[in-house]
Amino acid sequence: MLFSMHEMSLASNLLEMLRQEMEKHGATRLIEVRVCYGLLANVVPESLEFAVMALTEGTPLAGAKVTMQPIPPLLRCIGCGCEFEPGEARLAVFSPCPQCGEDFGHSVLRGKELYLDSIEVM
Amino acid sequence: MEIAVTRNLLESNESVAAELKELFAHKGLLVLNLISSPGAGKTSLLERTLTDLRGEFRMAVIEGDLQTDNDARRVAATGAQAVQINTNGGCHLDSRMVRDHLAPFDLANLDILFIENVGNLVCPVEFDCGEDHKVALLSVAEGDDKPEKYPLLFNLAKVMVLNKVDLLPYVDFDVQRATRFARQLNAALGVFPVSCRSGEGLDPWYAWLRAERAAKKQA
Numbered sequence: 001m002l003f004s005m006h007e008m009s010l011a012s013n014l015l016e017m018l019r020q021e022m023e024k025h026g027a028t029r030l031i032e033v034r035v036c037y038g039l040l041a042n043v044v045p046e047s048l049e050f051a052v053m054a055l056t057e058g059t060p061l062a063g064a065k066v067t068m069q070p071i072p073p074l075l076r077c078i079g080c081g082c083e084f085e086p087g088e089a090r091l092a093v094f095s096p097c098p099q100c101g102e103d104f105g106h107s108v109l110r111g112k113e114l115y116l117d118s119i120e121v122m
Numbered sequence: 123m124e125i126a127v128t129r130n131l132l133e134s135n136e137s138v139a140a141e142l143k144e145l146f147a148h149k150g151l152l153v154l155n156l157i158s159s160p161g162a163g164k165t166s167l168l169e170r171t172l173t174d175l176r177g178e179f180r181m182a183v184i185e186g187d188l189q190t191d192n193d194a195r196r197v198a199a200t201g202a203q204a205v206q207i208n209t210n211g212g213c214h215l216d217s218r219m220v221r222d223h224l225a226p227f228d229l230a231n232l233d234i235l236f237i238e239n240v241g242n243l244v245c246p247v248e249f250d251c252g253e254d255h256k257v258a259l260l261s262v263a264e265g266d267d268k269p270e271k272y273p274l275l276f277n278l279a280k281v282m283v284l285n286k287v288d289l290l291p292y293v294d295f296d297v298q299r300a301t302r303f304a305r306q307l308n309a310a311l312g313v314f315p316v317s318c319r320s321g322e323g324l325d326p327w328y329a330w331l332r333a334e335r336a337a338k339k340q341a
Contacts, residue, residue, distance in 0.1 A: 006213050006245040010131050017129050025125055035131070042244055042274070093273045093307070105306040118126045 007044060010114070011051035017116055018061060027121035030064040034118045038071045038111035040093070045070070073111030077102055083109065135249050138217035142252025149229045152331075152338040153237065155251050157275055158259035159268075160241030163285040165193045166318035167259065167327075168236055172200040175328060179233040179335065184223055186215040186240045193238065203227065214245035217252055233335055243272040254338060255280035258304075262286050262295035269304040276304040281312035281330060288317040 018030060033052070037043045045068035056062045075095065076083050079102030086095030096103040130136070146153050156164045165185075172181055182203040185194040194206035205223050207215060220237060227235070237253060239246040247256070258279035260268050263286055269276040276282065282304055284297065301313050312330060316323035 006248065009212065009214075009216065013131050013134050016134065017127070017131075021125060021127055025123075027123070027125075042248055094270065104303075114131045116127045116129045116131060118124055118128075120124050122123065 006042075007047035007051045008055075010043065011048055011055050014048075014052060014116060015055055015061065018119065021116075021119060022121060025121065027119075028060070029122040030061050030119065031122060032065045032067060032120035033116070034067045034069060034120075036069045036071055036113060036115055036117045038073065038113040040073050040108060040111040041114045043114055069117065071111060071113055074109040075106040075111075076109055078105040078107065132248070135217050138221055139250035139252045142217055142221060145229070146235075146252060146254070147341065149232070150339050150341075151229055151232055151235055152335045153235045153251075153253045154334075155237045155239060155246070155253035155256045156259060157239050157243065157246045157256055157279070158241060158261075159243055159264060162241070162259045162261040162264065163318050164238050164241070164259055165196055167283060167285065167316070168197055168238060169200055170318050170321065170324060171236075171328070171331070172197065172202040174324065175331070176201060179331075180231060181234045181236065182227055182232050183236045183238060184215075184220060185238050186219075188212070188240065197238075209240055213240055213242050214249050215239050215251055216249040220251045233339075234331065243268065243275055247272075247275045247278060254334070258282045260284055260300065262289055262293055262297070264295070266294075266296045266300040267303070269300055269307060273307050276311065277307045279308065279311065281314060281327075283327060284313060284315045285318055287315045287323060288320045 037045060049066045052066050072085055074083060074085055077097035077100060079097055080100040082097060082099045084098050093106060094103055158164050168183060183197045185197060185204055185206045186209060187193055188209055188211055191206040194204040197204040205226055207219050207223055237251050256279045258275050260282060297315060304311050314323060314327045316327060
């Protein structure tokens with residue numbers, strides 16, 4: 001297998017977590033996996049879904065639905081200190097502040113997260 | 123049945139990275155993670171550094187590449203110990219790979235360990251390898267808008283080495299622009315314009331290495 005995206009290693013971490021959580025709760029079947037990801041986390045949701053599918057094929061985890069829940073960024077303006085949600089998430093770090101217009105150097109309060117939120121099991 | 127979990131997908135990388143930091147601190151070893159696009163000159167910077175400072179520091183290198191041990195051989199030609207990790211398609215090194223390749227090194231008898239990451243400005247930034255600092259490398263043969271396009275690296279790096287400045291007369295790279303954007307992302311970022319080809323500008327980079335090494339040893 002030749003994969004060049006880091007979603008593959010994220011997916012194998014996720015799978016390990018899924019196995020642990022299922023064992024902890026005595027679950028036998030995985031129905032749904034919900035992952036939350038910040039829009040600034042450098043994750044391509046489709047790639048992560050694909051990687052989970054590819055890695056679970058032929059295992060007891062196969063067939064689970066993967067739901068990717070985006071988290072919109074929240075920034076604090078470096079100029080005036082106000083907090084705001086930038087319009088275009090992709091360029092969030094360079095978005096103009098709605099109050100003072102400063103468009104660079106904001107700190108990211110939210111939007112870099114990447115975590116397994118919950119699972120649906122039987 | 124729904125089970126609430128809330129676990130960071132990078133938690134296993136981060137826990138191994140924390141173990142590594144403890145190990146490196148215990149040994150008083152300075153560890154630097156070199157990150158750049160392919161071809162910016164990570165290996166050339168190491169060749170220069172390992173040669174010029176070999177009488178001063180005991181240094182070693184972990185080389186990350188998709189394939190081949192070309193870089194480890196280049197680096198080893200300077201006399202420094204080098205271990206190659208082939209990621210076989212993986213786009214970054216992670217803390218576990220670093221941990222699993224430490225066995226050949228006598229860490230207690232090293233001053234500086236360089237981790238030359240896979241050439242890539244995106245994924246390596248996300249995976250902590252237990253280093254003290256990330257070193258961002260950019261060459262003037264690339265666009266001067268790299269800090270704008272890949273903000274996370276320049277935001278997290280301690281210093282930016284700007285390589286191939288001997289090419290400045292032939293390219294449109296604006297050093298001021300690249301530096302200004304990078305510093306807006308990271309006000310404390312140290313910037314070292316160098317040419318690994320001519321040797322120009324390397325002294326401030328060496329001075330920084332000396333200062334960081336001294337600080338780590340005292341800690």
